Amino acid sequence: MIKNLLVISLLIIFLFGCNSSHKFGGINAQINRVISGQTIEIFVDKKNVSFRLMGLRIPSNINYDKKLAQQHLIQLLTSNYHYPLNSVIVKIETKLNQKDKYGRLTGYVWLNNQLINRKVLEGGWAIASLEYTDGKYDRDLLQGEEYARIMGNGIWKINH
DSSP: OHHHHHHHHHHHHHHHHTOOSOOOOOEEEEEEEEOSSSEEEEEETTEEEEEEETTEEOOSSSOSOTHHHHHHHHHHHTTTTTSOGGGOEEEEEEEEEEEOTTSOEEEEEEETTEEHHHHHHHHTSSEEOOTTOOSTTHHHHHHHHHHHHHHTOGGGGSOO
16 A cells, blocks of 8 residues: 555656656746847846747748748737736746846747747747757757748748
8 A cells, every 4th residue: 555655656747757848947037029030138237138938040042021920929029919018927047147149148038838938939920049048948049940830831832
C-alpha cells in the first residue's frame, strides 16, 4: 500500500515536473506603445525604455507595408484590440544593463504565458534572426517561423 502511494506520488511529480511550459521570474512592464513590428516602448524600472524583441527581425528586402507588422504586434498585445494598449502588463526577460547599438533593451516578451516573440513569427510578419539571441528560445522561434511558412501567413503569402 505504501509502495503504491510512493509510486503514484513519484509519477505525479514526474508528470508535472516535466511540464513543457516555460517558467521564469521575469520583470513586469507596462506597454506604452508599439514602435514597430519588433520594438515596443515599455515602462519598467520607473522609466520609459525602448525594448526590441529578441530573435526576430522585420525583413527590409521584401516589399510589403511594414505597418502590418506593427498592427499585428498591437493585436497580439491587446487581444485583438480588446484591451487598451497602455493597460497591458507583460513580463520581460532581459538584462536591464545590456542594450543594443541603438540603446534599446533586448529580450523576450511574455503575455498570458505566451512568448510574444514567437507569436510575431507565427503571424508571418517577421523572420527568425538568431544572431543575437542567448539561445534559450531559439527552437521556439524557429518553430514559429516554420508555422508561418507552412500556413502561408504574413510575408509568406505575398508573391515576391
